[in-house]
Amino acid sequence: MAPEQVDAPPPGDGPESTGPAPAARRRVRRAEIVAAAARIFAQQGYAAVGMRDIAEAVGIRGASLYHHFASKEEILYAVCLTVTRELNEQNLPFLDAPGTPGQRLAAFVRAHLEFLQPRRVEHIVGLHELAALSPAHRAEIDGYRRYYQRRVRDVIDAGMRSGEFAPADPRLAAFAAFGVLNGISSWFHEDGALDLEEVVRGYVVLIVGRMLGSREYFNGQNS
Amino acid sequence: MAPEQVDAPPPGDGPESTGPAPAARRRVRRAEIVAAAARIFAQQGYAAVGMRDIAEAVGIRGASLYHHFASKEEILYAVCLTVTRELNEQNLPFLDAPGTPGQRLAAFVRAHLEFLQPRRVEHIVGLHELAALSPAHRAEIDGYRRYYQRRVRDVIDAGMRSGEFAPADPRLAAFAAFGVLNGISSWFHEDGALDLEEVVRGYVVLIVGRMLGSREYFNGQNS
DNA sequence: GTCTATAAGGCGATAGAC
């Protein structure tokens, strides 16, 4: 039996080799794969993309992806879950903040658009590729989306009952508002004629001031 | 040599066998294939659908589709071209009709929504699967779409310059209007809580009366 | 106009070396 070497330092633990811990490196790798997959899925569509395409985008071979994800669908699930859950966590608090329904919705519209700006490809995937998810994953994502939309509809409903908003069917107004908000993914580009701040200001006016009829935001002085 | 039988009627040309001419039958078959493909493409996504899936939906074998279309992409092209071109042909005349910009846009919104109601699946395909078209086909469809949107933006611009509409960036207002209009494909179902006429009336008010600010349509008395 | 049979290649996923 070899002599016991208790408390000996692990080999190679010198100052120059202290990189990120293995668990952190693994998380970073997963995030790289998810980001690359989101970009390619958004451009070509989930079914048209091969595991080899995703792997090439992160500089590894197709088989190596299976060390990080059990299947191609798990990568899609990670893309959709991340963007959808963070959308809820980041933006719904603005609907609970102090202020009138119009003020809360205006802050929400700004937050929604600014959140999605750096996550454009993930949002496109989350909007268009849900049919490719497994039934269980699909149900989970749909749950987040339904809750998000219902919370907005409830605030619209409150604003109409208080008289701050002009009368309309709250369901229809909520569908229309999300049509405007989500439509941005199909036309906005960073190098386009409009920058994000112009879009945010304009959409707060068009949605909260005009479509819902809040006088505070009708002319864009407060957005 | 057999005796000549000039002007003899073709065999089986009796009264009970006079069906459609062969050219008409062929056109009908093509339309059947396009309709079935649109439905399946909309549900599963173009790349996830096989030629065998389309063939099965019309009751033939996969190879038989190649008698009607040269490739799978040609079927997608037929779906996209038909719905996009007819959208232009059917609805743009409402923008040239007599009346104020608000009246013309209100008629256009109604026509757009009523046109798409029986073509929901084709519209979804035309919105989401353009990336799978060949570059030449893609350019043709994009041309129709750009023209359609520019015509609407021009009417919005005219209404703002005449003072009928409230001031706003016409590009942003047009994007917002199309966001509302096209968003309907992702939530409207025939057996849902709202019927089409309610949606049409509500959207004319929300888009023309509220978002654009035409007083004639603000309260829904004229829609 | 539809069929059967098949060519030629890409797919997701796995096994096992290093």
Add this chain to the structure above:
DNA sequence: GTCTATCGCCTTATAGAC
């Protein structure tokens, strides 16, 4: 953690019989 090699299946499209 990534690699090479490969399995079995599915894909679009073609050839030629009927």
